[in-house]
Amino acid sequence: MKPLRIGTELPVRRALLSRGPVEYRLDRRGPRTVVILHGGHMRAGLALGEEVFAAEDCTVLVPSRPGYGGTPLTADGTPAGFADRVAELCGRLGIGQAEAVVGISAGGPTAVALAARHPRLASRLVLMSAVGPLPWPDxxxxxxxxxxxxxxxxxxxxxxxxxxxxxxxxxxxxxxxxxxxxxxxxxxxxxxxxxxxxxxxxxxxxxxxxxxFVNDLVPVPGLTAQVEVPVLVIASRRDGSVPFAHAEALAAMRHAQLWESDANSHFVWFGDGWEETAARVRAFLDTPEV
Known part of the structure; x- marks a missing residue:
C-alpha cells in the first residue's frame, strides 16, 4: 500500500444566519440541487458519497452540522433546530427547492427533520446508512x-x-x-x-x-411520521455501526422504499455493489413527486 498522502480540504464558506453561523460548501453545477447532511466526524470540507450526484450534474450544498467544522454547537443543536437553519441557508443562497435531501449516518435525523418541517424545500429524501427513530447507539x-x-x-x-x-x-x-x-x-x-x-x-x-459527535449521541424525538415526500432508504445488513433495524424503521414511512445494499460495511459507497445502488439512486431522483 502506498504511503498516505493527505490532501487539502475542499473550500468552505460561512453564513451568519438568524440563529448563528453555519459553515457550508456549495459546489455549483446544474440547475438541480441536492442538500447533503453528512454523518459523525464529518464536516463540509470533506466529501463522501457525493459522486453519484455530481455525475447527474447536480449542484451540491453541504452544511457542517452543529459542533462540526465552523458551525458552533449552540443551545438549539437538535436535528429539528438545525433543519430550520439549513432551510434559512437555502433561502439565503436562492435555493427554493432541492431535488433531494440526503441524510448519511448520524445526519439522518436532520435530513428527516428537514423533509418533515420544510416539505416545500425537500422534494425527496435519501437516507444512507442512516440513524432512524430507534435508540442509537447501544x-x-x-x-x-x-x-x-x-x-x-x-x-x-x-x-x-x-x-x-x-x-x-x-x-x-x-x-x-x-x-x-x-x-x-x-x-x-x-x-x-x-x-x-x-x-x-x-x-x-x-x-x-x-x-x-457527543451532541449526536443525545436522544431526540423522531419526526418520521411527519414526512410526506418520497423516501429512498439505503442500508446494508453488514453495517456494524447503525443496525439494519434502523433502515427497516425508516422504511415504514409513507412513500418510502428500502434498498438493501450489498456493501460489507457502513460505507455503502465501497465494494462491488455500489454501482447497482448508485443506479437505484439515479432512478429515484427521476421519480415523480408525490
Whole structure:
C-alpha cells in the first residue's frame, strides 16, 4: 500500500444566519440541487458519497452540522433546530427547492427533520446508512464514545489515529473498520480495491469530532411520521455501526422504499455493489413527486 498522502480540504464558506453561523460548501453545477447532511466526524470540507450526484450534474450544498467544522454547537443543536437553519441557508443562497435531501449516518435525523418541517424545500429524501427513530447507539458504545470523542480529547484521539495510518495503514484501516461492519475487519479490507483503500485512509486521516459527535449521541424525538415526500432508504445488513433495524424503521414511512445494499460495511459507497445502488439512486431522483 502506498504511503498516505493527505490532501487539502475542499473550500468552505460561512453564513451568519438568524440563529448563528453555519459553515457550508456549495459546489455549483446544474440547475438541480441536492442538500447533503453528512454523518459523525464529518464536516463540509470533506466529501463522501457525493459522486453519484455530481455525475447527474447536480449542484451540491453541504452544511457542517452543529459542533462540526465552523458551525458552533449552540443551545438549539437538535436535528429539528438545525433543519430550520439549513432551510434559512437555502433561502439565503436562492435555493427554493432541492431535488433531494440526503441524510448519511448520524445526519439522518436532520435530513428527516428537514423533509418533515420544510416539505416545500425537500422534494425527496435519501437516507444512507442512516440513524432512524430507534435508540442509537447501544449503552456501551454511547459511554465509550462520550469519553473517547469528548471535545477535550477528540483532537488527541484523531491525532493518534492519523499517526497509526501513516505508520501501519493496513492495520489502522482494519481497526477503524472493525466497528463499522459485522464481518471481520480484515475481510472487509481484503474486499476493497486499492483506490478504495486509499480513499478511506485519506478520509479517516481527516476526520474530527469537535463538539458534534457527543451532541449526536443525545436522544431526540423522531419526526418520521411527519414526512410526506418520497423516501429512498439505503442500508446494508453488514453495517456494524447503525443496525439494519434502523433502515427497516425508516422504511415504514409513507412513500418510502428500502434498498438493501450489498456493501460489507457502513460505507455503502465501497465494494462491488455500489454501482447497482448508485443506479437505484439515479432512478429515484427521476421519480415523480408525490
Amino acid at each position: 449503552a456501551r458504545t454511547r459511554l465509550a464514545a462520550r469519553i473517547g470523542f469528548h471535545p477535550a480529547v477528540e483532537g488527541a484521539v484523531w491525532g493518534i489515529v492519523g499517526q497509526l495510518l501513516r505508520v501501519a495503514p493496513g492495520t489502522g484501516l482494519r481497526l477503524l473498520l472493525r466497528d463499522l461492519t459485522t464481518l471481520p475487519g480484515r475481510d472487509v479490507v481484503a474486499g476493497l480495491r486499492l483506490d478504495e483503500r486509499e480513499k478511506l485512509l485519506e478520509l479517516f486521516s481527516r476526520l474530527r469530532s469537535g463538539a458534534g
